Amino acid sequence: MTRAATRQRTIAASDLQFAGYMRAPHEAKPTAHGLWLHTDLTGRRELVPELIAADLYPGQGVVEMVIEHLVMLADSGFLTIYQAEGSEWIALARPLRADTRTAPPSECPPPPDHDMSRHVAAVGGARERAEARVRSEGAERAEQWARWSEQQERGARPQPPERPLLLDAPPYGCPEHPDGKFGSCGPCGTARRRHDTWLTERRYARQMQSYEEAIAHDDEPF
Incomplete structure (x- = not known):
């Protein structure tokens, strides 16, 4: 997606009335706005969380948040997550209107038609990665607190x-x-x-x- 293509598109009031956007959790809506402007003219792009985070939230370490938002937006119907050509991709259910007559064809493969099983599998993969990261960090933090509590209890016990x-x-x-x-x-x-x-x-x-x-x-x- 070129910057020129980004400048040609604006979010209209009717876009904000789209059911997939309205059903999305409030915290995921800034990511939805960014995806409207940072996908190609067909509303597609490769699902690389690090690159999406860099485009939507430059200079911020929010990769895990972006993964969670993508899962939320897939659940609300704002976008589809699918697999094609050995990679994962996203496709917006309602891309912004744009003049595509002089635009080059999309380099992103289209989502498979009516293949909900692949869609569910892709969404599940992203969800599992997000949940695994959260569980891993939580377990590490819990272990640190357990060691600290044990040290405090040892210090508080009577010593001979x-x-x-x-x-x-x-x-x-x-x-x-x-x-x-x-x-x-x-x-x-x-x-x-x-x-x-x-x-x-x-x-x-x-x-x-x-x-x-x-x-x-x-x-x-x-």
């Missing part, structure tokens, strides 16, 4: 107390003063420093573990 480091630390004093209750001596001072160093190292190791776990949690995709 950690064993105090002092219970595993070396003794304060030397063999002659194991409880550190008597006067300090050289060996006692050495033992006390060993005791303090051991506690400091263990505390630092646990702090680093908490830090690494927090970093790993922040890097998890949601």
Whole structure:
């Protein structure tokens, strides 16, 4: 379809009274308007959702919406979805009026006459693709929320107390003063420093573990 052909056509009031358009859901009617202007003069074009979306809604990521609208418009009788020459096509039930005397013949194959089984199969294929995409995205989102809820529940559960480091630390004093209750001596001072160093190292190791776990949690995709 050329731009010149697009400029030759306008949507008339009588077109808006067409039953297939009037029965269409309100949200699909902007797509119906676009298809009136972005099909060839016979009202046909190949059903490539990405290209239709680019023509009707430039720069917007609405391919899935366009697929849903095509199914709605097929159900309302605004258009027919059919298969021919190994591809899927659409044909508007009421193309806009245009002067076709000097227009080249349509490059789109015509829909099969009175072959409703093929029409239903084509509509069903488009519907199944749209529903499959919606189900896939819904399942992925549900899985993400389930993981998040599980993490929140784990965090809210009571946690057992950690064993105090002092219970595993070396003794304060030397063999002659194991409880550190008597006067300090050289060996006692050495033992006390060993005791303090051991506690400091263990505390630092646990702090680093908490830090690494927090970093790993922040890097998890949601």
